[in-house]
Amino acid sequence: MPQRKENSVSFENEQALETDCPFIFALSLMGKRWKPAILWKMTEGIHRFGEMKRAIPPISEKMLTQHLRELETDGLITRTIYPEMPPRVEYALTNLGLSLQPILEQLNTWGEKAKKTKAKK
Amino acid sequence: MPQRKENSVSFENEQALETDCPFIFALSLMGKRWKPAILWKMTEGIHRFGEMKRAIPPISEKMLTQHLRELETDGLITRTIYPEMPPRVEYALTNLGLSLQPILEQLNTWGEKAKKTKAKK
DNA sequence: TATGGTAGTTACTAAACCGTAAGTATATGC
DNA sequence: GCATATACTTACGGTTTAGTAACTACCATA
Numbered sequence: 001m002p003q004r005k006e007n008s009v010s011f012e013n014e015q016a017l018e019t020d021c022p023f024i025f026a027l028s029l030m031g032k033r034w035k036p037a038i039l040w041k042m043t044e045g046i047h048r049f050g051e052m053k054r055a056i057p058p059i060s061e062k063m064l065t066q067h068l069r070e071l072e073t074d075g076l077i078t079r080t081i082y083p084e085m086p087p088r089v090e091y092a093l094t095n096l097g098l099s100l101q102p103i104l105e106q107l108n109t110w111g112e113k114a115k116k117t118k119a120k121k
Numbered sequence: 122m123p124q125r126k127e128n129s130v131s132f133e134n135e136q137a138l139e140t141d142c143p144f145i146f147a148l149s150l151m152g153k154r155w156k157p158a159i160l161w162k163m164t165e166g167i168h169r170f171g172e173m174k175r176a177i178p179p180i181s182e183k184m185l186t187q188h189l190r191e192l193e194t195d196g197l198i199t200r201t202i203y204p205e206m207p208p209r210v211e212y213a214l215t216n217l218g219l220s221l222q223p224i225l226e227q228l229n230t231w232g233e234k235a236k237k238t239k240a241k242k
Numbered sequence: 243t244a245t246g247g248t249a250g251t252t253a254c255t256a257a258a259c260c261g262t263a264a265g266t267a268t269a270t271g272c
Numbered sequence: 273g274c275a276t277a278t279a280c281t282t283a284c285g286g287t288t289t290a291g292t293a294a295c296t297a298c299c300a301t302a
């Protein structure tokens with residue numbers, strides 16, 4: 001879904017970095033654009049497309065769909081369709097997604113500290 | 122240095138996200154492109170421009186400079202110039218930068234786990 | 243028959259990012 | 273006088289990402 005040309009230098013660089021550094025691989029899964037916000041909201045108990053759209057105001061439907069799909073194929077969330085009318089689709093964190101939570105919290109705390117440090121200057 | 126047009130929607134979205142989420146703010150400081158790799162190498166004792174260039178092979182000089190500058194203005198590293206010939210410049214982690222280290226390690230561990238999870242499918 | 247609600251998809255365009263290659267300054271060694 | 277070394281800077285153009293707006297499908301209700 002990230003529409004890369006497979007022979008571009010950027011593509012090759014990214015491959016190389018992700019291959020020999022699990023940390024960069026981790027960031028490629030959860031560190032992109034709206035993904036942190038989505039994961040955050042999910043830990044707060046938000047599970048449906050429409051709810052997320054309202055909870056993360058400036059996100060567009062396109063971006064929300066795209067990121068949810070990627071999180072799904074990367075094994076961080078699951079997607080369950082309930083064949084009702086109007087349709088209902090629910091997203092839930094997998095064990096892998098859940099195991100990220102404590103790290104998210106720590107980075108959050110670090111971010112607060114960094115913000116203060118920066119503000120002082 | 123991230124050359125944003127201040128009236129673009131992307132710019133406004135990013136501002137909004139960083140303002141109300143310290144986590145996304147944190148990612149904006151250390152989660153971009155080559156920054157993790159740079160920070161990683163610095164914790165391993167690499168302090169000079171040329172060393173980093175060699176330690177992170179596919180990085181270009183332009184990107185290395187750009188990221189070092191951003192890390193500096195964000196308070197994660199310091200830059201010290203020694204007026205010698207040929208010139209010598211040394212980079213070091215600040216306390217804020219150092220305090221990131223345990224989190225980097227955890228994300229690294231998580232990345233390894235995620236990689237295995239993905240490989241199984 | 244028209245409206246509303248869910249959960250999307252698609253085409254188009256604007257913005258941001260990244261890599262390449264060339265150039266800067268200074269001094270030492272050959 | 274030319275190459276080498278360090279640590280950059282700049283212009284340019286291609287690549288990638290993000291946002292907008294319009295559109296889809298299904299059924300229930302008024």
